Amino acid sequence: xxxxxxxxxxxxxxxxxxxxxxxxxxxxLGIMLLMVFFNDPAGYSQYLADNLFMLFFTAGCLFLLxxxxxxxxxxxxxxxxxxxxxxxxxxxxxxxxxxVCSLCGSYISVYARPAAMLALxxxxxVGYRDAIFLNVVFSVxxxxxxxxxDYQTYVATGMTNEMFSAFMISFIGGMFAVFVGNSAKxxxxxxxxxxxxxxxxxxxxxxxxxxxxxxxxxxxxxxxxGFGLGGSVFSAILALAFLPVFEGLFSVxxxxxxxELTSPDAKLLKRLKAEAAGTFNHSMTVAQLVESCxxxxxxxxxxxxxxxxxxxxxxxxxxDFFTENxxxxxxxxxxxxxxSADIIRSHTKDGYDLITAYRLPRxxxxxxxxxxxxxxIKYFYAKALRMSDGEINIENYSYQGPKPKSKIAxxxxxxxxxxxxxxxxxxxxxxxVEKAVxxxxxxxxxxxxxxxxxxxxxxxxxxxxxxxxxxTGLYHHRIKYPDVRFTRGGVEDKGGKADG
Ligand SMILES: [Fe+2]
Ligand SMILES: [Fe+2]
Numbered sequence: 001x002x003x004x005x006x007x008x009x010x011x012x013x014x015x016x017x018x019x020x021x022x023x024x025x026x027x028x029l030g031i032m033l034l035m036v037f038f039n040d041p042a043g044y045s046q047y048l049a050d051n052l053f054m055l056f057f058t059a060g061c062l063f064l065l066x067x068x069x070x071x072x073x074x075x076x077x078x079x080x081x082x083x084x085x086x087x088x089x090x091x092x093x094x095x096x097x098x099x100v101c102s103l104c105g106s107y108i109s110v111y112a113r114p115a116a117m118l119a120l121x122x123x124x125x126v127g128y129r130d131a132i133f134l135n136v137v138f139s140v141x142x143x144x145x146x147x148x149x150d151y152q153t154y155v156a157t158g159m160t161n162e163m164f165s166a167f168m169i170s171f172i173g174g175m176f177a178v179f180v181g182n183s184a185k186x187x188x189x190x191x192x193x194x195x196x197x198x199x200x201x202x203x204x205x206x207x208x209x210x211x212x213x214x215x216x217x218x219x220x221x222x223x224x225x226g227f228g229l230g231g232s233v234f235s236a237i238l239a240l241a242f243l244p245v246f247e248g249l250f251s252v253x254x255x256x257x258x259x260e261l262t263s264p265d266a267k268l269l270k271r272l273k274a275e276a277a278g279t280f281n282h283s284m285t286v287a288q289l290v291e292s293c294x295x296x297x298x299x300x301x302x303x304x305x306x307x308x309x310x311x312x313x314x315x316x317x318x319x320d321f322f323t324e325n326x327x328x329x330x331x332x333x334x335x336x337x338x339x340s341a342d343i344i345r346s347h348t349k350d351g352y353d354l355i356t357a358y359r360l361p362r363x364x365x366x367x368x369x370x371x372x373x374x375x376x377i378k379y380f381y382a383k384a385l386r387m388s389d390g391e392i393n394i395e396n397y398s399y400q401g402p403k404p405k406s407k408i409a410x411x412x413x414x415x416x417x418x419x420x421x422x423x424x425x426x427x428x429x430x431x432x433v434e435k436a437v438x439x440x441x442x443x444x445x446x447x448x449x450x451x452x453x454x455x456x457x458x459x460x461x462x463x464x465x466x467x468x469x470x471x472t473g474l475y476h477h478r479i480k481y482p483d484v485r486f487t488r489g490g491v492e493d494k495g496g497k498a499d500g
Pocket of ligand 1: 311312371372416
């Protein structure tokens with residue numbers, strides 16, 4: 001998925017985005033010529049000279065298709081066009097898919113084409129709607145290219161069974177891939193998607209072959225259906241092979257990468273668990289709360305949860321100075337409040353540096369840096385006030401920001417504070433939890449912590465309600481069981497006592 005902040009669509013961006021589209025259109029034309037070469041390496045120049053009019057017609061069709069893609073993003077997702085690498089990503093997926101499908105068509109069979117590869121790659125790297133739209137564009141583009149590359153046959157016999165099948169396989173197989181693959185959360189699920197889409201693909205091939213009943217040949221029928229099955233599974237295998245390449249080249253975070261980064265084997269999380277167990281547990285709880293809120297707001301749940309896992313990794317530098325990792329001895333007792341505040345507030349910057357050093361996604365680093373905004377560290381500020389008789393500069397006792405830039409960072413900020421506040425509550429009835437959550441959100445609003453992110457009042461309200469219900473669920477009031485002990489002599493009743 002593409003993570004991008006809202007940027008103004010200036011005249012310069014309009015010019016740059018159109019230029020990148022034109023460049024990519026020219027690359028597509030190059031691929032078209034390459035396809036003609038693959039089809040007939042010996043006579044390709046003669047072929048082009050003989051079909052010059054068709055060459056211009058195909059080039060015009062491809063131009064219109066590119067223009068339609070531009071208009072889709074311009075009217076539907078303009079922010080997408082503000083990052084040139086997004087445009088390159090879409091065209092790279094398109095180019096790779098066209099080349100692989102053409103090679104398969106030329107050297108194996110049109111039925112064996114991994115036609116759903118584009119749909120799967122776009123789904124995981126760009127988005128759901130983009131995958132549906134680009135699959136249509138890809139199917140039409142492949143059809144236009146197929147007709148051009150094999151124009152002599154088209155002139156002689158009209159549209160062949162293969163051409164029609166190839167179009168239907170791309171379109172239907174791709175659509176199935178988007179719908180089925182959308183729920184895939186592991187690489188194994190993607191492979192499963194390949195098997196699922198092989199069914200409609202084989203049905204299309206069989207139906208089209210049966211309609212040509214005059215030339216029906218059992219072996220050919222089976223072979224074509226087999227190619228169709230293979231092509232579908234091959235789509236999933238190739239998508240899995242290309243995913244890490246695109247993830248790395250375009251720094252895109254897919255659901256699979258996010259899962260890997262939140263698995264118990266993730267390097268930095270392993271270190272957090274070993275060196276700061278308290279912070280690790282706190283981060284897991286915060287992640288649960290963030291997940292519920294992100295889901296309620298329609299934000300990316302996997303991304304939000306992963307960012308929450310890493311929000312406090314900066315505490316690894318000096319874990320023993322943070323309450324959740326302390327046992328009986330408080331190291332702050334030996335320090336001045338100013339020095340204590342300095343150690344505490346440095347964990348945001350340390351987290352940013354550590355996440356960057358581990359080459360983890362930039363978004364995680366930003367959330368770590370922003371999750372306390374410019375909030376004061378009340379405990380040490382109050383301690384300093386008690387110890388001094390003059391004025392205290394609150395800035396020396398506040399986090400240095402910046403304030404949250406994304407909704408996810410704002411959710412992490414609220415969840416982080418709510419988790420700590422609820423943990424210290426002795427009475428965790430829904431009313432008390434609601435009061436604590438409300439006051440945390442209100443305090444942050446009063447201190448303008450959400451001024452950099454586009455979060456609305458109603459969204460803050462949704463966060464509050466979700467947070468209260470998640471926290472009361474998490475620290476639910478244990479029911480009282482009678483303290484009964486079974487002994488050899490019978491049952492011993494010690495009266496009612498809270499369950500531990
Ligand atoms: Fe923190
Ligand atoms: Fe935290």
